[in-house]
Each structure stands twice: as C-alpha cells, then as structure tokens.
Amino acid sequence: MVKSELGHVGYFDRESCDLDEFKVLTSQNLTAGDVPHAAGIEKNVPLYDMESLRPALEDPERRRALLAEWGRVFRSSAGVIALKRAYADTSVIDRASEIFRRIIVEERESAAGKGDHFAAAGANDRIWNSLQKQCVKDPEGFALYFGNASLAAAAEAWLGPNYQMTAQVNQVRPGGKAQTAHRDYHLGFMSAEEAMRYPAHAHEVTATLTLQGAVAHVDMAVESGPTKLLPFSQLYGPGYVAFHDEGFRDWFEEAHVQVPLEKGDAVFFNPAVFHAGGENRTADVERLVNLLQVSSAFGRSLEAVDRRTMAQALLPELVKLKQGGAMGVTDLDAAIAACAEGYPFPTNLDTDPPVGGLAPPSMAAFMRQALQEGWTAAQFARTLADQQARQAA
Numbered sequence: 001m002v003k004s005e006l007g008h009v010g011y012f013d014r015e016s017c018d019l020d021e022f023k024v025l026t027s028q029n030l031t032a033g034d035v036p037h038a039a040g041i042e043k044n045v046p047l048y049d050m051e052s053l054r055p056a057l058e059d060p061e062r063r064r065a066l067l068a069e070w071g072r073v074f075r076s077s078a079g080v081i082a083l084k085r086a087y088a089d090t091s092v093i094d095r096a097s098e099i100f101r102r103i104i105v106e107e108r109e110s111a112a113g114k115g116d117h118f119a120a121a122g123a124n125d126r127i128w129n130s131l132q133k134q135c136v137k138d139p140e141g142f143a144l145y146f147g148n149a150s151l152a153a154a155a156e157a158w159l160g161p162n163y164q165m166t167a168q169v170n171q172v173r174p175g176g177k178a179q180t181a182h183r184d185y186h187l188g189f190m191s192a193e194e195a196m197r198y199p200a201h202a203h204e205v206t207a208t209l210t211l212q213g214a215v216a217h218v219d220m221a222v223e224s225g226p227t228k229l230l231p232f233s234q235l236y237g238p239g240y241v242a243f244h245d246e247g248f249r250d251w252f253e254e255a256h257v258q259v260p261l262e263k264g265d266a267v268f269f270n271p272a273v274f275h276a277g278g279e280n281r282t283a284d285v286e287r288l289v290n291l292l293q294v295s296s297a298f299g300r301s302l303e304a305v306d307r308r309t310m311a312q313a314l315l316p317e318l319v320k321l322k323q324g325g326a327m328g329v330t331d332l333d334a335a336i337a338a339c340a341e342g343y344p345f346p347t348n349l350d351t352d353p354p355v356g357g358l359a360p361p362s363m364a365a366f367m368r369q370a371l372q373e374g375w376t377a378a379q380f381a382r383t384l385a386d387q388q389a390r391q392a393a
C-alpha cells in the first residue's frame with residue numbers, strides 16, 4: 001500500500017489486503033434500528049415488503065425517506081436489500097419468462113449468445129441484452145415489466161435519476177455449478193493487476209457507478225442457488241484486488257448468505273459486495289432470473305443498447321396503457337427510465353446546443369413529452385432521428 005504523508009492511500013496492491021480486517025468487517029450484524037422501513041432481516045439482508053411500501057413511493061416525502069435508507073444500506077451498511085413482492089402481479093413475470101424462453105431457444109438454434117464469463121457452456125442459458133430483446137419482441141410486456149415503481153426506486157436510491165438500465169437473463173439448470181466470489185463491473189471485470197493500476201479513490205468511485213439487481217422469475221429456494229452474498233463486504237477498500245485472493249474466497253465460502261426468493265421478488269446490491277451465483281442442487285428447478293445491471297448517468301454502461309429502436313417500439317404501448325388507465329404516472333415513468341437514454345451527453349455542442357437551459361433535451365425527455373402530448377409514432381421517430389443527427393454530427 002502506498003500512502004501519502006496525509007495518510008491517503010494512493011494505490012492498492014496485494015499487500016493492502018488484510019484478511020483479518022475483512023473478517024471483522026464482514027462479521028457485523030444488521031439491526032432493526034439500521035433499517036426502520038424493513039419488514040424483517042434475514043441473515044443480515046433487510047427485507048422490504050413492497051406491497052405495503054408501494055403507496056410510499058407515490059408520496060414524495062416518504063419516497064425520499066425510503067430511498068435515503070436504501071442508499072445508506074448500499075453505501076455504509078449491509079450493501080444489499082431484498083424487495084419482497086416487487087411485482088404485485090406475477091403474471092407480468094410469467095409473460096416475460098415466456099419471451100425469454102423463446103429467445104433462449106432461438107439463440108440456441110442460431111448458435112448466437114454463446115459464452116458466459118463464469119459458467120461452463122451448457123450448464124446455463126444466458127441472454128445478453130435481454131432488455132432490448134424483450135422490448136422489441138413484446139413492447140407491451142416490457143412496459144408492464146419495467147413500469148415498476150419498486151425497481152425504479154431501488155435504481156434511483158443508489159444512482160440518482162437518468163440511470164441506464166441493462167438486463168441479462170440467466171437460467172441455471174439443475175446441476176449448474178456455483179460461480180466464484182467476485183465483485184462486479186467496472187473494476188470487478190478486471191484482473192487484480194489491471195485494477196491495481198487505478199488509484200484507490202477510483203476503487204471507491206467505481207461502486208457508485210452501477211447497481212446490481214435480480215428479479216426472481218421462479219420461486220428460488222436456497223437449494224436452487226440464489227445469489228451467494230457477503231453483506232458488508234462492499235465496505236472493504238482493497239476488495240477489487242482482494243476478491244482474486246484464495247484466502248478471501250475461502251472466507252466468502254464460509255461466511256456468505258443466501259436468501260430464498262419467491263417469484264416476483266427482487267434483490268439489489270452494491271456491485272462491490274462479494275457475491276457469486278449459487279449452485280443449483282435441485283433435481284428439477286430451472287432457476288430463471290433477470291439480472292439487472294443499472295448504470296449511473298455519469299458512467300459507461302456494460303452493454304451497448306439501441307435505445308432509439310426500443311423507445312420507438314415502446315411509445316405506442318405506453319400511450320395505450322395510459323389511455324386505458326392500466327398504468328399510473330409513476331409506473332409509466334419507470335418504464336421510460338428503463339428504456340430511453342435519460343442523459344443528453346455526450347453530444348456535439350456545435351450542432352446540439354443547450355436551448356433554454358444547461359443541457360439539450362434527452363431522449364427520455366422527448367419520450368415523456370411525446371406521451372404527454374400524444375405524439376404520433378412518426379412524429380416521435382422523426383424527433384429521435386433529428387436528435388441523433390445533431391448528437392453525432
């Protein structure tokens with residue numbers, strides 16, 4: 001560890017990693033007083049009952065208090081939250097599962113979508129960029145699935161508004177092996193040597209740029225292998241170097257927790273929490289989860305997503321759902337946030353100057369306006385094409 005005179009850690013290296021320190025840090029206990037909105041705590045994971053908390057998401061003051069609590073848990077407490085009944089209506093989940101299974105079959109037949117960065121090929125099925133694929137295949141289903149105030153609230157609690165949603169489906173079949181302990185994107189997707197090239201403060205920042213989530217598409221008992229998590233491990237400074245170390249991995253295997261989930265539940269965690277997909281020890285459960293990786297407006301997201309195509313597919317469905325009264329404002333806004341680019345940068349300031357403000361309008365701003373004013377599909381398509389031309393010019 002290279003320290004400056006002021007005690008500032010300049011860079012992490014292998015000597016920075018102190019297993020005893022890590023053990024103490026991750027042996028803490030979460031108490032009810034730390035999470036007043038939670039309905040309970042299971043193995044250091046606070047459980048939030050979204051059925052009873054959903055009205056709070058409609059009330060600005062109560063929403064802010066809840067989001068502040070979640071932000072605190074992600075940053076300086078357990079690092080993980082479980083949202084029970086994040087979906088009031090699980091038929092929305094079943095509809096998405098159906099689409100995902102169709103995509104899996106199609107991709108298997110076309111031999112696309114090969115390669116999973118953790119599992120041996122064949123033990124599981126992955127759909128990369130399930131976000132865009134679902135949206136294009138079933139835009140109404142996408143609207144109902146991502147028009148979910150609970151998911152939006154979790155993302156916003158950690159990243160603020162204008163986050164970039166991405167999603168990847170993982171289906172682990174019986175016998176599918178566990179992953180090894182790791183942290184996630186950004187620095188979690190690098191070797192220890194690469195990570196060590198970034199200064200210590202960048203290690204701290206990286207965890208604030210993404211949020212990991214998972215939506216349970218089936219009931220997931222512990223035997224089916226819900227994500228293994230080590231609460232409080234995000235607090236460990238040199239963790240992006242340490243998770244590559246065998247001693248730390250052994251401790252993870254000893255001390256991790258697994259929380260069973262029901263269909264329609266979701267978990268979210270700080271990407272710096274040590275975690276690993278669990279082993280599916282059941283004989284017959286195909287563990288289907290949609291992994292959400294949400295990026296800050298200020299960061300680069302992992303996947304390239306064609307949000308313009310998605311937005312054009314989604315808008316007509318949102319218009320119908322709004323007119324039919326099937327979705328309220330909060331849920332409509334959540335669907336837009338999951339689909340459209342919420343941030344107006346990077347852009348070309350010669351051709352796309354800010355007008356009447358500090359920033360030009362974002363794609364999401366146009367989409368909200370289109371929904372409010374009842375634009376035609378052609379009008380919306382033209383607006384987005386013009387915007388893209390200005391941004392890329």
Ligand SMILES: [Fe+2]
Pocket residue numbers: 182183184275
């Ligand atoms: Fe991961």
